[in-house]
Every structure is written in C-alpha cells, then in structure tokens.
Amino acid sequence: MGIARFAYQTVGLIAFGAGTLGIFLPLLPTVPLYILAAFCFARSNRAWEAKLLNHPKYGSHLRAWRERGEVSRKGKIAATVAFAISIAIGALTMKWPWVIIPPVTAAICLTWLWRRPEG
Numbered sequence: 001m002g003i004a005r006f007a008y009q010t011v012g013l014i015a016f017g018a019g020t021l022g023i024f025l026p027l028l029p030t031v032p033l034y035i036l037a038a039f040c041f042a043r044s045n046r047a048w049e050a051k052l053l054n055h056p057k058y059g060s061h062l063r064a065w066r067e068r069g070e071v072s073r074k075g076k077i078a079a080t081v082a083f084a085i086s087i088a089i090g091a092l093t094m095k096w097p098w099v100i101i102p103p104v105t106a107a108i109c110l111t112w113l114w115r116r117p118e119g
Helices: 003-024 030-042 046-053 059-068 073-093 098-114
Strands: none
Touching (some): 030 046, 030 059
C-alpha cells in the first residue's frame, strides 16, 4: 500500500469513527464526517466506500451530496441549531474578542449551507 493510499485510509477511518461518535454526541456532525470518509475511501478502499454509499440510513445523504451537492432541509436545520448552541455556549464562556468567533463562523458556514440545493 502506497503512502497516499495509507494516508487516505487513515483519515477515512478517523472521519468515520468521529462521525459514528456524532450519532451519540449531538454537536458532532455525522453526515459531513461520513462524506469525508467516503471521499477518502474512494481513494483508498472502494469496498468501504461502497458500504458507506449503500448504508440504509446515511447512504442517500452521501449520494445526494456527491451527485448533486444537495443537503436536506432537516440537515440544514440541524446545522443551524448546532451553530446556535455553539454561539450561546461561546457567549457564556468566552471573553472578547474570542466571543465573536462562533457567530462569524456560523454566518459564513450557514450562508454557504443554506445556498446549497435541497434534496
């Protein structure tokens, strides 16, 4: 196995593991990490990529992103809620000027996200 393939497979496994944790931890995003894992597995392990793309719960979201760049309305709302929670936590725990990082990051990311087509 070449070094690039090994690196992609390693990053894919880390992304998959973190995405799986996201099923149980509400602020850790599952589908975006699975998208990263599928990207990495496409370059390192086609069988693992196929398993992700055919997963009964997450496969349709991964294929919609890959084929059409679509994000579901439910996913957009979940991301917005997660950002709102992060902003609230930051407002309670961070000092100036660090407190502006969560809302600025949310504004940039959510502007991009809500402009994506819906599937």
